[in-house]
Each structure stands twice: as C-alpha cells, then as structure tokens.
Amino acid sequence: MKRTSEWAFSHEIPSDVTxxxxxxxxxxxxxxxxxxxxxxxKLVSESSDDDVSFxxxxxxxxxxxxxxxxxxxCYGVNFEISVENIAMLRxxxxxxxxxxxYSVGNLVARADSYLNEVALTTISGAVSILHVSERxxxxxxxxxxxxxxxxxxxxxxxxxxxxxxxxxxxINTDGMVSHQxxxxxxxxxxxxxxxxxxxxxxxxxMMARGFKQYAxxxxxxxxxxxxxxxxxxxxxxxxxxxxxAQEEHEKRVVLETLVSLLPRExxxxxxxxxxxxxxxxxxxxxxxxxxxxxxxxxAMQLGQAVLDxxxxxSYSFAGDTLFDVDTVQRIMMNYLQSETGxxxxxxxxxxxxxxxxxxxxxxxxxxxxxxxxxxxxxxxSVSKFITLAELIPEQSRPNEDxxxxxxxxxxxxxxxxxxxxxxxxxxxxxxxKLSREACAHAAQNDRLPVQTVVQVLYYEQQRLRxxxxxxxxxxxxxxxxxxxLHPNEPNPVSNELxxxxxxxxx
Numbered sequence: 001m002k003r004t005s006e007w008a009f010s011h012e013i014p015s016d017v018t019x020x021x022x023x024x025x026x027x028x029x030x031x032x033x034x035x036x037x038x039x040x041x042k043l044v045s046e047s048s049d050d051d052v053s054f055x056x057x058x059x060x061x062x063x064x065x066x067x068x069x070x071x072x073x074c075y076g077v078n079f080e081i082s083v084e085n086i087a088m089l090r091x092x093x094x095x096x097x098x099x100x101x102y103s104v105g106n107l108v109a110r111a112d113s114y115l116n117e118v119a120l121t122t123i124s125g126a127v128s129i130l131h132v133s134e135r136x137x138x139x140x141x142x143x144x145x146x147x148x149x150x151x152x153x154x155x156x157x158x159x160x161x162x163x164x165x166x167x168x169x170x171i172n173t174d175g176m177v178s179h180q181x182x183x184x185x186x187x188x189x190x191x192x193x194x195x196x197x198x199x200x201x202x203x204x205x206m207m208a209r210g211f212k213q214y215a216x217x218x219x220x221x222x223x224x225x226x227x228x229x230x231x232x233x234x235x236x237x238x239x240x241x242x243x244x245a246q247e248e249h250e251k252r253v254v255l256e257t258l259v260s261l262l263p264r265e266x267x268x269x270x271x272x273x274x275x276x277x278x279x280x281x282x283x284x285x286x287x288x289x290x291x292x293x294x295x296x297x298x299a300m301q302l303g304q305a306v307l308d309x310x311x312x313x314s315y316s317f318a319g320d321t322l323f324d325v326d327t328v329q330r331i332m333m334n335y336l337q338s339e340t341g342x343x344x345x346x347x348x349x350x351x352x353x354x355x356x357x358x359x360x361x362x363x364x365x366x367x368x369x370x371x372x373x374x375x376x377x378x379x380x381s382v383s384k385f386i387t388l389a390e391l392i393p394e395q396s397r398p399n400e401d402x403x404x405x406x407x408x409x410x411x412x413x414x415x416x417x418x419x420x421x422x423x424x425x426x427x428x429x430x431x432x433k434l435s436r437e438a439c440a441h442a443a444q445n446d447r448l449p450v451q452t453v454v455q456v457l458y459y460e461q462q463r464l465r466x467x468x469x470x471x472x473x474x475x476x477x478x479x480x481x482x483x484x485l486h487p488n489e490p491n492p493v494s495n496e497l498x499x500x501x502x503x504x505x506x
Contacts, residue, residue, distance in 0.1 A: 019071075020056040024064035032074045036106055038097030061095055061136045062088030070096055073107050081114050083125050087132035087145060090115065094143040115145075120152040123187040127153060130202075131193050146198070154205035157187065161211055188219045192226045196254045199223060203261055214268040220258055221273055227254045228280050252284045259290050262297070271301045275309040282324060283315055295327065299334030302366070303359025310370050322377045325384055328370065332391045335363060339393070364396025371406035376413045382421045385410055389428035400433040404442065411447040419449055426452040432459045 015027040019040075030052070034041040044052050060067050066088040072079050081089060093107040100106055119125045130149035133140035140146050191199060203216055228251060259277060262269060278294040298305070310331075312324040339360065371388060374380055389403065397403065407425055411417065417425070426449060434442065434456065442448060442456045 017052060018054050019067070020054070021060050021064045021067045026064075026067070026071065028071060032076075033071065036074045036098050036103045037070070038099065038102045040096060041102070042097075061091035061139045066092040070098065070107060073098075073110075081111070083119050083128050084132075086111060086114055086119050087129045087136060087140065090143055090145055091133075091136045091139045094139055115148065120148065123153055123156050124190055126156070127187070127190040127194065130198060134195050134198060150198075150202050150205050153191075153202055154209045154211070157206050158209035158211045161215060188222050191219060192223045196227070196257050200257050200261060214263040214265040216261065217263055217268045220261055221269070224255075224258050224273075224277065227251070227258075228276075231280055231283055248284060251280075252286055255280055255284060256286050256290045259286075259293055262293075266300055267304075269297070271298060271305045271309055274298050274301070275305075275312070278327070279312055282312065282327065291327075292330075295331050296334050299331045300338060302331065302335045303362045305366060307366065307369050307373060310366070311373065321374070321379045321384070323374050325374060325380065325388065329384075329388060329391065332367065332388070336391065336393065360393055360396045361398075364392050365402060367392045368397075368402030368406055372402070372409050375406050375410035378413060380410070382414075382417070382424055386424060386428055397433065399435055399438075400429050400431070401435055401438045403429045404434060404438050408445065408447060415447075422447075422449040423451060431455045434459075 013029060015029055017028055017030045017033070019026045019028055019033075030044060034044055040055065043055055057067070062069075066085075069079060069085065069089055070092045089107070090111040093111055096107075098107040100109055115129075119129055126149045130146065130153070133145050133149065137146075191202060194202065203219070206216070207213055231251065255277065259281070274294060274297050278291065278298065281291045281294055298309075310328050312327055314321055314324045367388070371385070371392075375385065389406070392403070407429055410425060411422060429452075431439075431442075431452065439456050439459070443453060445453070448456075
C-alpha cells in the first residue's frame with residue numbers, strides 16, 4: 001500500500017526516498033528525515049549505495065501510524081499530541097533516535113515534556129499510557145516509559161491514600177483513630193485493564209511509596225473478579241468445562257500472582273473472596289503452595305465463613321466425592337493448629353492471630369452443618385466422615401444434636417453399612433450430651449446400631465434418676481440446658497430437632 005501525503009510535497013520537491021513500514025510505503029525526502037532521525041541517518045550513511053532511494057524499517061513501534069506522526073514532526077507539520085498517542089509517539093521517537101544530539105527540541109524531548117507536564121499528572125492518564133505501552137514492549141521499557149508510568153501511579157495513589165486516611169481520622173467523633181476496612185478508591189477500576197505482570201509491578205511500587213498493604217485488598221479483588229471471569233467454579237457438578245490451554249495457563253498465572261500479592265493482615269480479605277480464589281486455584285490446578293496459602297488464610301477466618309464457603313466442588317474425574325472434602329479437612333486442621341497456638345506458618349510475620357474463643361462455637365456449628373450436607377454423598381467413605389467429625393472441637397459442642405443429625409443423615413444415605421461401620425460412625429457422638437428430644441428420637445431410630453440405642457437409653461435413664469434426686473451433674477446434658485454457655489448465640493437445640501423431624505418424615 002502506497003501512502004502519499006500533501007504535507008510531504010508542500011515544498012514542490014520530488015521525493016527521493018521511499019520508506020517501507022510493514023505493508024505501507026511512504027514517499028518522502030531524505031533531508032528532513034536524516035536531520036532529525038539519527039537511526040535513518042545511520043542507515044543512509046552506512047549504505048553501500050551512494051544514492052539510497054529505498055529504506056525498509058522492521059518492527060516499528062506503533063507501525064505505520066506512529067511513523068507517519070514522526071515524519072510529520074520532521075516536516076514541521078502540526079498535529080495534536082494526546083494521552084492516546086503519546087505512548088507510541090515516545091516509542092517511535094526512541095526507535096528513530098530523535099534526540100537532542102541531532103536536533104534541538106526533537107521529538108524525544110517534546111514527548112517527555114508532554115508526559116511530565118500533562119499525561120503523568122493523573123492516575124487515569126498514567127494507566128492509559130501504561131496500558132498502551134504493553135503492546136510496545138520492549139522499546140517502551142528501553143524508553144523508560146513503563147517505569148515512569150508505574151512511578152507516577154504509585155506516587156499519586158500513595159499521596160491520595162494518605163490524605164484519605166487523615167480525613168477519616170479527623171472526622172472520627174470520638175477523637176480516636178478507628179480501624180476501618182480499606183476503601184475502594186475511584187481509580188482502582190482503572191488498574192484492572194493492565195497485564196498481570198505490570199499490575200504486580202504497580203502494586204509493589206505503591207507499597208514502596210508507603211501504600212498500606214491491607215489497603216490493596218479491594219484493588220486485588222476488583223482485578224480478580226475481572227480477570228477470572230468465566231470460570232465454572234460455583235457449580236456443584238464435578239464436570240470440568242473445557243477451557244483452551246492458553247487461556248487456562250494465563251488465568252493460572254494471574255491467580256498465582258494475585259495470591260502472592262494478598263495482604264498478610266487478618267480480615268483484609270473477606271472469606272467469600274478467599275473461597276472464590278481457592279475454588280479457582282483448585283479448578284485451574286495451580287501450584288500446591290498457592291492452594292495451601294489460601295487454605296491457611298481461610299482457616300484464620302473460619303469463624304466468619306458460612307456453609308456455602310465450604311461446599312467446594314470436586315473437579316476430579318476419578319469418581320470421588322461430590323465436594324472437595326480433603327481441602328476442608330486441611331482448612332479445619334489449620335484452624336485447630338492456630339487455635340491451640342502450636343504452629344502457624346505466618347508466625348514470622350506476626351500478622352496472623354489465633355482465633356477468638358467466640359469463633360470456636362461458630363466453627364463447631366459450621367462443621368456440623370457441613371457434615372450434614374455432605375453426608376448424603378454416597379461416595380463419602382466412613383473413614384472420611386469420621387475423620388472430619390473428630391476434627392470438630394469438643395468445646396464447640398455444648399450438645400450433640402447437630403452431630404446426631406449428621407450421623408442420622410449419613411446412615412440414611414448409606415443403608416448397606418455393616419454393623420461395625422455403623423458403630424464406628426456413631427462413636428464420634430457423645431450420647432450423654434444429647435438433648436431429651438434427641439434422645440427420644442434416637443431411641444426409636446432403627447438406623448442406629450443396637451449398642452448406640454442402649455447407650456442413649458442408659459444415659460436418659462440416668463438423667464431421669466438425677467432429676468428425681470433433684471441434682472444436676474456437670475457432665476449431664478441437662479447441665480447445658482440450664483446453664484447458657486453462649487449467651488450471645490441462639491440455642492441450636494430446637495433448630496436441630498425441627499430439621500431432624502422433617503428429615504425423618506421424608
């Protein structure tokens with residue numbers, strides 16, 4: 001394709017050189033070009049041909065469009081420099097060596113002036129230029145365009161964050177600085193257009209400038225929601241939707257990078273978001289380190305989780321359980337380790353803390369509900385059910401009604417269990433801590449092994465004897481009824497039994 005421009009022939013002098021850029025050829029004049037473009041001057045002077053009439057340029061940043069702007073500059077033709085074209089203009093100037101060495105006020109200097117005075121004074125401008133620069137690598141790195149954009153974003157973002165923090169402190173009516181969750185800055189959405197490696201460099205530069213790591217949470221969340229969109233990670237089926245290998249690899253790199261950037265402070269990210277990342281990590285088969293990191297983070301905030309957060313689909317094709325039970329087991333083990341204070345991989349950072357005692361009761365109820373939910377899975381083995389049940393802290397179970405409900409559902413869904421297997425399943429339940437209503441239900445439950453029914457009747461008889469004597473023993477289930485161990489928590493007994501009755505009827 002031949003391109004002729006009126007501005008190139010305004011001097012009424014025939015062109016003496018044709019420059020080929022990709023599929024486009026430009027009929028131009030050597031004098032204005034070599035006077036400002038060091039690279040073209042070298043090509044002409046080093047050519048074995050005394051009268052060079054054809055030059056072909058390869059890998060011109062910005063292609064024919066950028067080269068045309070550069071030649072307009074050489075001819076002194078006015079054109080508008082904008083945020084949209086400054087990146088390719090600065091890169092083509094670097095490529096053509098349009099520096100002060102060859103002409104005062106050359107294109108490199110003009111472009112740098114515009115960047116400093118206009119384009120890089122706002123985050124939106126810097127991000128826009130940085131996004132365009134991603135397509136102009138590696139010349140954009142050589143021209144230091146990428147690093148300058150990143151530094152500008154980090155400087156402005158950190159300054160604004162400090163200002164917002166001081167404002168929130170000032171308006172605190174108590175006169176004390178309150179600990180608030182990080183806000184979503186208006187410019188956070190802009191960063192989501194960046195490539196993951198560039199996004200990572202921006203966030204690292206922001207922290208180097210004083211941006212608090214916990215405040216990165218909303219930015220990372222926005223980026224993850226946009227970049228991981230389209231993954232089938234919330235269904236309950238085990239069938240994995242086919243994803244192109246290249247796309248899956250790109251999303252895997254994005255996810256692993258985002259996890260490495262997550263704030264170390266506890267509660268900086270919501271449990272639901274951590275669950276979404278963990279589902280994606282399992283789906284995309286990220287590194288083991290990435291998945292274990294997310295599991296430990298979830299464990300530290302397990303008291304805030306709801307049942308849906310733990311119902312992670314199994315993406316295995318091996319015909320295993322419907323839900324990923326092994327992952328939940330590891331999360332619970334991490335929780336118990338942190339609760340006892342015996343071990344935590346984040347102790348060195350001193351930023352994770354052991355769960356509060358008030359969390360233990362909520363975690364116990366959560367795990368009982370989880371057991372009841374997965375108990376209907378016919379592929380759930382006795383050993384897995386028992387292992388999970390034994391992980392539930394004893395101090396989190398003021399009564400055993402929730403555990404009894406899970407056991408009853410499991411036995412109903414697995415009618416072919418042997419008596420020995422039924423005994424093992426029921427062994428995780430302390431019959432002494434069943435409520436009166438649960439005891440009455442268990443005594444008539446033909447799914448339970450005989451030994452368990454006998455135990456239930458024995459302890460119920462002993463409870464009746466104690467009641468007749470007028471005393472209440474500390475280890476009696478009645479003790480839990482008379483003393484409210486958790487005044488701030490609703491009594492779960494009536495809820496458990498009503499659910500149990502409905503399930504029995506069905």
